């Protein structure tokens with residue numbers, strides 16, 4: 047690959063995808079609300095990972111910009127912001143910077159306001175993937191990779207049996223093909239095309255199951271495997 051990517055989000059997912067995509071010879075810019083503020087953080091994040099500046103020093107090839115700069119930079123844009131604020135983050139990224147582009151959405155609509163485990167802020171008859179597609183009709187939204195831990199997203203071979211499953215949901219067949227190529231470059235083999243963006247209702251509703259599995263297994267490196 048040799049693509050310009052804009053990754054919106056400085057959390058574990060944004061950093062993990064950015065490092066992997068840069069390692070595959072792509073030109074990557076990560077987007078954050080306020081780059082100077084993000085670089086000035088010196089406390090570990092909520093998961094105990096080192097602050098962004100430490101990660102940035104280890105990955106000098108990845109540039110940091112505002113959400114709008116990162117979205118403008120990308121030929122493809124990734125939404126890796128907290129699901130509860132994704133629509134707002136994408137507003138800051140700017141509709142003009144998303145129009146006509148593949149927007150890979152890896153967010154989950156998790157509501158942590160009433161404690162753990164979180165609930166879904168949208169479900170059954172709608173999804174965050176659809177909300178994003180409706181609000182940004184010119185973006186080519188592909189929902190994928192959000193049903194597993196960040197480290198597995200970019201390296202499925204970490205599990206002993208690597209033939210576990212990733213889903214793609216989108217109204218745009220060509221965008222799905224582009225994202226499928228990117229998934230293959232990460233090592234994914236079992237990629238199930240579920241259909242249009244409304245199928246993201248199903249994949250987002252896998253999260254309550256994922257969260258209980260995490261509780262039961264006490265480790266994040268596991269995934270769904272669709273045997274047929």
Ligand SMILES: NC(=O)c1ccc[n+]([C@@H]2O[C@H](COP(=O)([O-])OP(=O)(O)OC[C@H]3O[C@@H](n4cnc5c(N)ncnc54)[C@H](OP(=O)(O)O)[C@@H]3O)[C@@H](O)[C@H]2O)c1
Nearest residue numbers: 055056057058059078079126127128129131153154195196
């Ligand atoms: N962690 C995982 O393994 C995993 C797995 C699958 C899916 N996901 C999904 O992937 C997404 C990212 O997860 P994460 O764990 O990497 O990080 P996260 O803590 O869920 O999100 C961090 C990002 O959200 C942005 N943000 C927070 N509040 C905001 C606001 N009010 N307005 C705009 N942006 C705001 C932050 O911006 P700043 O950079 O400006 O601080 C930061 O870039 C989430 O939707 C999550 O559900 C996570």
